Amino acid sequence: MPARSATRDPVSCPFCGLLCEDLRPVGKTFKLDSALPAYCREQYRRAQLPSNCAPRVAGREVAAEDAVARAAELLGAARRPLFAGLAVDVNGARAALRLAEHCGGAVDHMHSERALDSARVMQDRGLVGGTLSEIALRADPIVVVGPRILEYAPRLLERLAATRANAGEFVLLGPWREAPGLPQARPRQIIDAPGDALEDIFRALNVLCDAPDADARPRTAALDALSERHGLAALGERLAQAEYAAIVWSSADFETAPLAPFSIARLLERLNRKTRCVGLPVSGWRADNTFASVGLWRAGRVLRFAFDDAGRGAGEAADSPPAAPPAKGAAKLPSRAPDNAAAARLLADGETDLLVWLSTLAPEPAPAGAPATVVVGHPQTPNADQAEVFIPAGIPGIDHAGHLFRCDSVVSMPLAQLRDDGPPPAAATLDAILRRLADGAAETAQ
């Protein structure tokens, strides 16, 4: 597809789950409006091509097909490969899963620890939810738990406040010091509670809103004191009386309280018996929800899982020879025991013989600890020479068109191509590796 002129139309930004559509990066340095958050400007700055953007094997520059061949050789020999990182767009995720299905081994997204906290709420309990447009249009109040949520979505407040037809109030819950991007005209209240009180705050709200459940904490003096200190009775009352309210949070603010979102889900369930209140768990950091969605529809598993049998998958590339047919009857899904596939543990315990690290949205370095590493990644990935194989890959939304899921995990946004002199998409490289492996298997079979 032809490269677009970056200055003519605004583009969709791939660098966090908001997928903002109003950026106009200028020139080869992708300069952005200085009013934008530093994070946004930095991601585009980092997208510039380095002077050395060539594939490498053991630190030496090689032709692309030689790097692909060496990667295929390593994967073919690996008995327990680990596919990790996985900060890629939809087609990168599909290709990564095709390859992992063929090779077997463990799969673990770089942000799975936090992202699984969110996925578990939906998996184990469910949620009353709402997407970005619904909240921006209808919600009053909009409770936003933070401020660490801004690490995942720097322009979140601006996006939640973007629909002019809504003048509703924001309730910023947590140790907020400022409200970046929130227009002056939007009323706001800050409930300045420390981060480690957030879990108890939602328990207290549940008690106040009379959300009985087997695992609900009883009313205690400590919860009463907390409610008193932060005016939670008034907040609970507002939520119960609102026509349409919203609670927005992310796992960033619940790192030490991973079960707190279950309290939020219970609160939402309770409130929706009488009125309307929707939750939005903000995801999309390093495309965790993109990988989660693709993994679910392709493999039936979310974010961290293990294919038990190497080579069980059918080769996918268009011209690759067929593998054994899948068994009839109940499909054998990949193992969902998360510990079996946790990258950090596998690396620390020496349980993987090859790390395949994929990260095209950010130059995240591959973790150490594997006997050998294959990296398919962002052109500015550090320590590329330390990998056995490094193949630079295009940045989605910069070097090639593609798609990512937005922070509400419902909308997928198309990404445009801004330059045509960057490296090839990760999907193309991964499929080339798969073709080499499948061809090799066919030769062995003959």
Added chain:
Amino acid sequence: MITRLAGGRVYDPANGLAGETRDIFFADGRIVPPADPDVTIDAGDGIVMAGAIDMHTHIGGGKVNIARLMMQGEPGEGVVPTAPETGLRYAEIGYTACFEPAVLPVNARQAHFEMADTPIIDTGGYVVMSSNDLVMEMLAGGESREALRDYLAWTLDATQCIGIKAVNPGGVSAFKFNQRRLDVDEPNAHYGVTPRRIIAELSAAIDELGLPHPLHVHTSNLGVAGNHRATLDTIDAAEGRRLHLTHLQFHSYGDEGDLGFSSAAARIAEKVNACPNITIDVGQIMFGQTVTVSGDTMMQHRNCRLAAPRKWAVIDIECEEGCGVVPFRYRDKNFVNALQWAIGLELFLLIDDPWRVFLTTDHPNGAPFSCYPHLIRLLMDRSFRNDMLAHIHPEAARMSHLGSLQREYTLDEIAIMTRAAPARLLGLGGKGHLGAGADADIVVYAPDDNPERMFARPRHVFKDGREAVRDGRVLPEAARVARFGGARTHVAKPDYDAAVTKRVKRHFEERRAMRFENFAIGETEMAELIGSQIEVHPCRSR
């Protein structure tokens, strides 16, 4: 290369064949007139039909994926298979085309990604438009029929779909404004528009667009005792225009008897029989664990206390629609579930015209599609059916007419209901039949007195003339997820006045957290990034 499938007994209702012995010739993916073959496959005593078509099955999109997430580790984990498994398992029971009935406009990309990763079978989708904020605004504001019609056509084009769906029309919107029920003549609390008006306007617009497929309607009050009245009202709301009522079983309930729940299947069937403009699919339930996925947030929320296991999700979506996921277990000894089972079968047996009734379980909502062979046996084998009836809750068995219904479906009727009729209703000229020019989607069954065994294990399934399944197992070369043979997505693109995009763009600017320019799925995007080739079907001018 011309292939001759020799000597099978052909059931091709669209071309007047009901078991006659005929050779079928195909080449380059199509059925061709008889010619000197390069290859001959002996069909033996096999029963030959066109590939089956499931015109209402939840196979792709966000709510299906949420269901996959929720059912992990639960009994019934596989009731919503992965996209790759879905294609393989459908092909193995002789299906070659499946249609996702509830594509939410802004989630169309995800639906198409999943369908592109569904091997072997052709796919397509119906886009939900009946609680869409802009549709509601247009109706409330008295905007022109032309504008509504153009907006529907634009949306079909933008979402790469083949039909328009109504789900609890106006009700999904009403739930956002805290309305918990919406009868057919009840106004939406915010927009003041009734379901009756929505049905009337959408069905009229679809007729004007010349869309082959009628408005596909999940009517108001799904699952509520006495809801047959809403179903009858909905039929009347179409004012004689074509209408397709989906998973009608869930909408055929009376409220008589001690438990306030009864079958109204006879009343509904009588109405359907009398109204040739109406087609239906049944949405049969089967006993066991499943999960319900639906765009009907209002009713999914109403039913959430019945969730088994106890978890559920309901999501308001992008000023368009919504979705709800509620795991569910149907029990044969539960009075209501038992009667639901009987009601579905009553509908099949009481509606006379097999060209107007389609076999579905609303997968996975009534049951997973893997049970279709069992369902076919229930329809064809009365004594088997009565054996099953003897095992359900006795009060439900007593209340139902099922025991007295003698009818047994013939193979010809099964072929109509699962092949010829859905193809016709969707305007798929090349499907559902075996005449020259048709797609070479061909199934050969080994004859068996037990229809369940017969339909569960085809001897051969050809897709676009390439063998995909043999003896009930997908062949290795067909098992890859790359679109095997010519698997493609069927769409309709009626004409519209592009001036409507100004109206749509204004709506996006005022109300949506997404740019208008990023909404529509382009053809290059569809083919090169999503990975689906489309086949465009013509619309008729009326």
